[in-house]
Amino acid sequence: MxxxxxxxxxxxxxxxxxxxxxxxxxxxxxxxxxxxxxxxxxxxxxxxxxxxxxxxxxxxxxxxxxxxxxxxxxxxxxxxxxxxxxxxxxxxxxxxxxxxxxxxxxxxxxxxxxxxxxxxxxxxxxxxxxxxxxxxxxxxxxxxxxxxxxxxxxxxxxxxxxxxxxxxxxxxxxxxxxxxxxxxxxxxxxxxxxxxxxxxxxxxxxxxxxxxxxxxxxxxxxxxxxxxxxxxxxxxxxxxxxxxxxxxxxxxxxxxxxxxxxxxxxxxNLVTVNGQKMSKSLGNTCLLKDLSKTYSPYVIRFFILQSHYRGTLDFSESAIGGAEKGLERLLNTVREVKKGLRLAVSDSNSHKPINLDEYRSRFTDAMNDDFNTPQAIAVLFDVSREVNGLLAQGQVSKETLTSVDELFTELGGTVLGIIPQQLDENHSGEENIEHQLMQLIIDVRAEARTQKLWSLSDKIRDGLQQSGIALEDKKDGATTWKRVK
RNA sequence: GGCGCCGUACCCAAGUGGUAAGGGAGAGGUCUGCAAAACCUUUAUGCAGCGGUUCGAAUCCGCUCGGCGCCUCCA
The missing domain is CATH 3.40.50.620 (HUPs)
Structure with a gap:
């Protein structure tokens, strides 16, 4: 097309x-x-x-x-x-x-x-x-x-x-x-x-x-x-x-x-706020400097591109909140792919291929049709779902992960700008003190869990949650952390 | 008054003649010490309403109702 x-x-x-x-x-x-x-x-x-x-x-x-x-x-x-x-x-x-x-x-x-x-x-x-x-x-x-x-x-x-x-x-x-x-x-x-x-x-x-x-x-x-x-x-x-x-x-x-x-x-087209036109005279303008105190710039971009440029975009707390969770879902997949790339030792014999060319062409078809970014984003979610499924079953090779990572970087990063180049990962910058402290806390909690001291381990997790850090215990026994709002 | 846009599930939102994408929220399940994340299943016989054209319409035409924008500063 x-x-x-x-x-x-x-x-x-x-x-x-x-x-x-x-x-x-x-x-x-x-x-x-x-x-x-x-x-x-x-x-x-x-x-x-x-x-x-x-x-x-x-x-x-x-x-x-x-x-x-x-x-x-x-x-x-x-x-x-x-x-x-x-x-x-x-x-x-x-x-x-x-x-x-x-x-x-x-x-x-x-x-x-x-x-x-x-x-x-x-x-x-x-x-x-x-x-x-x-x-x-x-x-x-x-x-x-x-x-x-x-x-x-x-x-x-x-x-x-x-x-x-x-x-x-x-x-x-x-x-x-x-x-x-x-x-x-x-x-x-x-x-x-x-x-x-x-x-x-x-x-x-x-x-x-x-x-x-x-x-x-x-x-x-x-x-x-x-x-x-x-x-x-x-x-x-x-x-x-x-x-x-x-x-x-x-x-x-x-x-x-x-x-x-x-x-x-x-x-x-223009932005409305809770269904009403946003204008200086109505005094309902929403400044970016205020908005970015609460939401990451990627969320704001994602929120904007999830509707078509020629349609009005209705801004509300619940709408952008929904966008934030949606983008997080997409970024989770990208993180998992990057993690899989680091950990994958060798290619599995039973891996399933993914037809990435088809996703690519669906993406460009959407963009070629008057820059239909909502549809293009939907394609990325389709990729995400398929990749997540294969990751959960361990049926994906390093080559495939590399290609998937490239696809997300190109389409989600270079073209749409909704996927950061540097994702906030706990593996990046292993030399920094924050990572070392987090690793120490995770180790201590792991020890508590081994001893089935559930109230202590939950106290650690809840406490970190309060400080904006989410712990996730993975199936293989490892624990990862990431920042949340 | 003139010109124009829109009305799709609980919410956001694609689709513009071939039988309803995607995200959020909800429900059930798998996994887990419990969570979280992830995965699976599920939620519109119907796209404001009524007529018409067509083998076939959310999609085209007409009317009605409802919301909005521009014409005056705003991206």
């Missing part, structure tokens, strides 16, 4: 064919850095990260660009709204650039924790003012924009195709838009390319139209085309950005170049 993906532009699943054979040029709208990242950011960027990882896994050379918005993203009505970073700066009594710096770092910290592979380029809007001005000049020259009192607006009426992404006609948009009587725009749906800055506005640059700052939409067009060319393969972002942000990007880009802007538009 060839790779197919749902293209918002055509509202269909389409076979993916990049412009250049073997290479993919991809752009995803990054965060506006004025606050810490929340579970919604995680869903978005983990989803796109998994897409990038998978594209690379199947052999594409991917150039992945994700911007950092540090200027021009206004609150509320485009004309009156305050710049988010300036507002946050006033709140924290810091320069907007300091806000940008701090929250950019915070964003990357959170994403690194989640195992999100860094984009190849993370361009900042403030670092590309020249490119944005050039684009606005082009649009003015071609007659798609007009200047009013030091600000430049895109003239939506000049673009016949405006609305093709979100499926709205300009009339429809107009009827639903609050009309600002004081607006200097010719039409309510025209949008700002360049805004005149009042003298007290901290973020402003010299332009042909006087001191000002770029509109929010223009940064993505200018920066994506600078690094990926006038037409590129994939543009992604959250569904909430489909309109107006992406619609405006298409309009200004295609009018400026007279070429198709993007071939495949991918939009990921």
């Amino acid at each position: 060839p790779l197919t993906l749902y293209n918002t532009l055509t509202r269909r699943k389409e076979e993916f064919k990049p412009l250049t054979e073997g290479a993919v040029r991809m752009y995803v709208c990054g965060p506006t850095v004025y606050g810490h990242s929340h579970i919604g950011h995680a869903k978005s960027y983990v989803s796109f990260d998994t897409i990038v990882r998978y594209l690379r896994y199947i052999g594409y050379k991917v150039t992945y660009i994700q911007n950092i918005t540090d200027v021009g993203h206004l609150l509320g009505e485009t004309n009156e709204g305050e710049d988010r970073l300036i507002k946050q700066g006033k709140l924290e009594q810091k320069h907007p650039m300091q806000i940008a710096e701090e929250y950019t770092k915070s964003y990357f910290d959170d994403m690194d924790t989640l195992g999100v592979v860094r984009p190849d380029i993370s361009p900042r809007a403030t670092g590309h003012i020249t490119e944005q001005i050039e684009m606005v000049k082009t649009l003015l020259e071609k007659g798609f924009a007009y200047e009013v009192n030091g600000s430049v607006y895109f003239d939506v009426s000049k673009d016949k195709e405006y609305g093709k992404l979100s499926g709205r006609s300009t009339e429809e948009v107009e009827s639903g838009t609050r009309v600002d009587v004081k607006s200097e725009k010719r039409h309510p749906n025209d949008f700002a390319l360049w805004k005149k800055a009042e003298p007290e506005h901290i973020m402003q640059w010299q332009s042909p139209w006087g001191m000002g700052f770029p509109g929010w939409h223009v940064e993505c067009s200018a920066m994506s085309m600078k690094y990926l060319g006038e037409t590129f393969d994939i543009h992604g972002g959250g569904m909430d950005n489909q309109f107006p942000h992406h619609e405006c990007e298409i309009a200004q880009s295609e009018c400026a170049t007279n070429k198709p802007f993007v071939r495949y538009w991918i939009h990921n």
Whole structure:
């Protein structure tokens, strides 16, 4: 099955064919850095990260660009709204650039924790003012924009195709838009390319139209085309950005170049919390820094990838708790496989083979079908069940274990990022003091058990449980330990 | 008001024309001093409801009910 993906532009699943054979040029709208990242950011960027990882896994050379918005993203009505970073700066009594710096770092910290592979380029809007001005000049020259009192607006009426992404006609948009009587725009749906800055506005640059700052939409067009060319393969972002942000990007880009802007538009759906939309105004945002106090980043990733990127993800304690147990089940198998690899002395004569190629192809079929990660994960659980069964019967050879380990590392680790490279094993780092102490405790308890001092051995086990360490007595008499929450 | 999405077991969640994946929770069993883990068995004659198309529908069409999103800041 060839790779197919749902293209918002055509509202269909389409076979993916990049412009250049073997290479993919991809752009995803990054965060506006004025606050810490929340579970919604995680869903978005983990989803796109998994897409990038998978594209690379199947052999594409991917150039992945994700911007950092540090200027021009206004609150509320485009004309009156305050710049988010300036507002946050006033709140924290810091320069907007300091806000940008701090929250950019915070964003990357959170994403690194989640195992999100860094984009190849993370361009900042403030670092590309020249490119944005050039684009606005082009649009003015071609007659798609007009200047009013030091600000430049895109003239939506000049673009016949405006609305093709979100499926709205300009009339429809107009009827639903609050009309600002004081607006200097010719039409309510025209949008700002360049805004005149009042003298007290901290973020402003010299332009042909006087001191000002770029509109929010223009940064993505200018920066994506600078690094990926006038037409590129994939543009992604959250569904909430489909309109107006992406619609405006298409309009200004295609009018400026007279070429198709993007071939495949991918939009990921949003996170709800207990069935309700998560938003700043409702105050139910769930910050990653808080969430990761309770859950491992792998659990968060697993939780996200267990639902499809185009579906909403409902966050609740019970849902992520269930995910935590599910992932633990998968990781248990991986641990057992690694342990079996270390202990297996020679190949058993009675071992049963596993058809790993079939699992592999089921996995890629799932991923090729619009990145169906829930189904891909289900395949890993199927592998897990079969392997567990064979391990329990001792019917698995070292070669098979090696292949199974590779499969988990590749599909669960490299592609999905839900299986850690270094599993927390009691055999790793045998030189460290923690391991030595644990071994001592286990030995003492074993002695107690030999003497059938059950209350003493249970006291040790219960005590360790309280401290977040679980003991498991295996059939062969050995006792293993692992951390639990 | 306009545009769009969704409704699958106790919960989460795939499947979009060929007879219901996977995970959690529950029940029974194997193993164990007891646990835990693991394994086996089990839990939707049915996919919001009602009609229609079809040899055949959760899947396509129509209507009804219910939930949600965008249009205004958000990934």
